[in-house]
Amino acid sequence: MDNSQRFYDALAMQGSxxxxxxxxxxxxxxxxxxxxxxxxxFMHLCxxxxFAMHFFHTIVAWVLAFLLQTAAVFVSVLHLVFVLEYEDRTNNAMELEQQLNPLIIAELSIRLFSLVHLFMLRWWISLVFSLAEPLYDYWIFRRGAFLVDATSAWKQLRLLRLDARLRIVYHAILLVFSSIALVFSIVEERES
Structure with a gap:
């Protein structure tokens, strides 16, 4: 199965x-x-x-943006855990594919929705930093290694591990930015 077909199947999985x-x-x-x-x-409900709470109150919108980024960090940690577990056991690449591909699509969905939310909040600095992940994902997709393929997972193990660690570092940095934005929005709200 080619990479684009796996991508479309993984996207269809979101509606399943x-x-x-x-x-x-x-x-x-x-x-x-x-x-x-x-x-x-749960992800779509969130x-x-x-989206609904964005129109309710500014601080609530920033708290939810922080929680959205926390969820992205959690999904990234799960991503790394599955890769490291496969590395330790190295017994079932199909299981790794079935575990990681939905998480990769969930990470992409969270980031894209986060971009829309940051645009609505008009926090341009974080929006620019958040664009790095979709661009990185597109670059990996063009290389043909965006989603895990069970037939070649054992060959790409080092790259999978590096990719998972990069995602955690990236999401942790964005979590710090999100917490700073939350503090600034609370301070700004109290001053006005």
Whole structure:
């Protein structure tokens, strides 16, 4: 399967939570599929909540932006944990592909939604820094290594580990920026 087909399948996976949790909930699904569906349903619910609360209050919008960035850090840590677990065991590359590809798409979705949210908040500095991840993801996609392929995961293990660590560092830096923006918005709100 080529890289673009894996990408489209992973994107379609984001909408599978409707089928698994709503329309076909009485059918048997594996626990992995149910957990994956719950991850995407929760993620989309959070996106809707962040978007709705943006119009409610400024500080609430910044708190939710901080929580959104915290979720991105959590997903990045899970990404690294799965890569390191595979590196230690090195027994099932298909399992690694099934675990990592939804997380990679979730990371991309969180970042893209975060870009929209930062644009709505008009915090241009963080918006510029947040553009680095989609550009990096596009560069990796063009190289053909954006999503994990079970047939070549053992060859790309060093690159997968480096990519996961880079993502954690990047998200941690953005978490610091987000916390600074949260503090500034609270101080600005108190002064006015």
């Amino acid at each position: 939570w409707v089928r698994v949790l709503v329309t076909q909930r009485h059918r048997p699904h594996t626990s992995r599929v149910r957990k994956q569906a719950m991850l995407f349903a 996106f809707l909540l962040v």
